[in-house]
Amino acid sequence: MRAPITRLTNRLTNVSLVVITIGLVSLQLAIAKSTAQSSAVSPGSSTPGVTGRQASSAAATAVDPGIRLGAAAAGSPLPGLTSAQMAYFLAGQEEFAAAESVTEGLGPRMNLDSCAGCHAFPAIGGTSPALNPQVAFASQNGGLDHLPSFLTANGPVREARFVRNPDGTADGGVHDIFTITGRVGATGCSLTQPDFDTQLAQGNVIFRIPTPAFGAGLLEAIPDWAILANASQNAASNGALGVRGHANFQVSGRTMSGQTNNNGNDGTIARFGWKAQNKSLLLFSGEAYNVEMGISNELFQTERDETSSCQFATVPNDTTRTDAVSTVDSLSDMEKFAIFMRFLAPPAPSVDSPGGAASIGKGSAFFTSVGCALCHTPSFSTGSTAVAPLRNQKVNVFSDLLVHNMGVGLADGVSQGQAGPQEFRSAPLWGLGQRLFFLHDGRTTDLLAAILAHESTGSEANGVIKNFRSLNANQKQDLLNFLRSL
Numbered sequence: 001m002r003a004p005i006t007r008l009t010n011r012l013t014n015v016s017l018v019v020i021t022i023g024l025v026s027l028q029l030a031i032a033k034s035t036a037q038s039s040a041v042s043p044g045s046s047t048p049g050v051t052g053r054q055a056s057s058a059a060a061t062a063v064d065p066g067i068r069l070g071a072a073a074a075g076s077p078l079p080g081l082t083s084a085q086m087a088y089f090l091a092g093q094e095e096f097a098a099a100e101s102v103t104e105g106l107g108p109r110m111n112l113d114s115c116a117g118c119h120a121f122p123a124i125g126g127t128s129p130a131l132n133p134q135v136a137f138a139s140q141n142g143g144l145d146h147l148p149s150f151l152t153a154n155g156p157v158r159e160a161r162f163v164r165n166p167d168g169t170a171d172g173g174v175h176d177i178f179t180i181t182g183r184v185g186a187t188g189c190s191l192t193q194p195d196f197d198t199q200l201a202q203g204n205v206i207f208r209i210p211t212p213a214f215g216a217g218l219l220e221a222i223p224d225w226a227i228l229a230n231a232s233q234n235a236a237s238n239g240a241l242g243v244r245g246h247a248n249f250q251v252s253g254r255t256m257s258g259q260t261n262n263n264g265n266d267g268t269i270a271r272f273g274w275k276a277q278n279k280s281l282l283l284f285s286g287e288a289y290n291v292e293m294g295i296s297n298e299l300f301q302t303e304r305d306e307t308s309s310c311q312f313a314t315v316p317n318d319t320t321r322t323d324a325v326s327t328v329d330s331l332s333d334m335e336k337f338a339i340f341m342r343f344l345a346p347p348a349p350s351v352d353s354p355g356g357a358a359s360i361g362k363g364s365a366f367f368t369s370v371g372c373a374l375c376h377t378p379s380f381s382t383g384s385t386a387v388a389p390l391r392n393q394k395v396n397v398f399s400d401l402l403v404h405n406m407g408v409g410l411a412d413g414v415s416q417g418q419a420g421p422q423e424f425r426s427a428p429l430w431g432l433g434q435r436l437f438f439l440h441d442g443r444t445t446d447l448l449a450a451i452l453a454h455e456s457t458g459s460e461a462n463g464v465i466k467n468f469r470s471l472n473a474n475q476k477q478d479l480l481n482f483l484r485s486l
């Protein structure tokens with residue numbers, strides 16, 4: 001899929017934007033004119049992709065250096081794939097990028113028509129692009145959908161979940177934003193969108209933005225024992241909270257009490273999604289195909305909306321192609337997605353950008369000394385995985401793959417598996433240097449704001465954020481530079 005190269009005008013800040021082509025996709029990155037920039041940029045006030053702020057270590061106030069420009073640091077296949085594996089990767093990538101139509105089973109309700117539409121930045125497989133494709137999709141191919149207020153051109157791709165059912169019981173499920181009503185191939189189908197305005201007014205809607213799938217095969221291949229060993233090691237060092245030898249950084253009486261979110265089917269540790277709610281890439285692919293795009297498949301056989309006048313393909317919509325000549329062609333779409341993501345290389349960090357190697361090195365040390373690394377575990381190893389390029393590999397994911405209580409400020413009121421209403425998976429920080437929107441609902445584009453949002457009543461991170469606050473501006477800048485180097 002190729003995004004059109006366009007020139008945009010940012011209505012909010014009226015800065016001109018330039019377009020940069022990176023890797024497989026063309027990316028629209030907003031580059032603020034330096035006039036708008038100073039060291040006084042306040043958290044949360046930035047524009048998606050704004051960069052060009054001073055990342056020098058002499059800043060009076062630490063600022064998010066912004067998106068790391070240059071080639072996309074992700075989106076390539078794992079090094080060392082055989083040519084046969086490469087063929088699967090490419091077939092999977094093509095299907096992942098393909099837009100589906102009504103006659104192929106799209107809908108009746110969906111959030112978009114392709115995986116890559118949402119997983120777009122900085123390359124196919126990633127997360128929200130700068131320009132939200134859902135805005136154009138509302139009226140695409142004859143669509144008659146109303147665009148809810150929480151979707152904007154410059155905002156992140158979002159899906160919506162309702163917290164409660166009308167009778168007050170827990171809902172938590174995804175309510176698809178769009179319908180096929182009016183679209184090509186959907187003659188005779190008339191559906192009403194969820195009443196988002198009323199639900200929003202009642203405070204019953206929460207949002208999720210896409211998580212990137214780079215390096216996802218490595219995540220899948222981390223043994224449970226390694227996750228558990230890391231958890232108990234962190235817990236043990238938590239009497240003095242990890243930062244041995246730095247008494248001034250101690251957080252007394254606090255423990256990181258993160259827990260695993262175990263899969264309901266076999267009891268092993270689930271790890272994908274904002275609440276670590278999903279076990280495997282195949283499961284996520286089947287679920288996303290049906291939930292995000294309305295395409296039923298061999299894992300999720302039933303249409304989520306069975307309105308009889310709105311069915312235009314046989315079910316399940318996606319199946320194994322038993323009549324295919326080649327093995328690759330015989331795979332279901334769902335399997336192709338899973339293999340593509342499994343073979344995606346992890347993001348490549350920069351050693352010297354932004355801010356230079358010395359600043360990044362110091363920032364990395366602060367990341368550990370203030371306690372960020374207690375949740376954002378810098379590295380795991382995979383086990384004896386069947387796929388050779390995934391076997392016994394380092395996984396620099398910067399997550400412990402546990403869910404933690406993040407307090408009332410980040411709470412979304414939704415439970416998934418053992419993850420409760422205030423709990424989230426320590427967000428993997430690899431690839432952060434080229435991420436536009438932060439936190440589960442995409443509430444900010446500013447790295448500093450994302451860090452400070454960890455602090456609220458009940459959050460396990462409060463002690464660590466207190467440590468972070470005690471760093472001086474230069475030290476904070478080193479830490480931000482380190483994060484944007486990932």
Ligand code: HEC
Binds near residue numbers: 116209216288289341
């Ligand atoms: C409308 C946007 C949208 C579309 C289309 C979409 N996704 Fe996603 N994806 C999301 C969101 C939002 C999340 C986070 C969901 C959560 O955790 O609640 C996500 C998370 C994921 C993850 C988890 C990655 C991780 O490590 O946490 C995988 C895997 C994934 N999607 C695969 C797919 C596949 C495969 C498709 C196509 C069948 C797809 N997605 C289509 C929005 C989308």
Ligand code: HEC
Binds near residue numbers: 370465
């Ligand atoms: C108690 C565990 C914990 C600690 C300690 C912690 N984090 Fe996090 N972090 C999380 C969780 C959980 C999320 C996801 C929260 C959400 O999206 O609501 C997160 C999200 C983030 C994000 C946003 C990533 C994204 O993709 O949106 C950044 C950046 C981040 N953390 C950096 C830090 C830094 C820097 C520190 C240290 C100052 C730190 N964190 C300390 C658990 C922790």
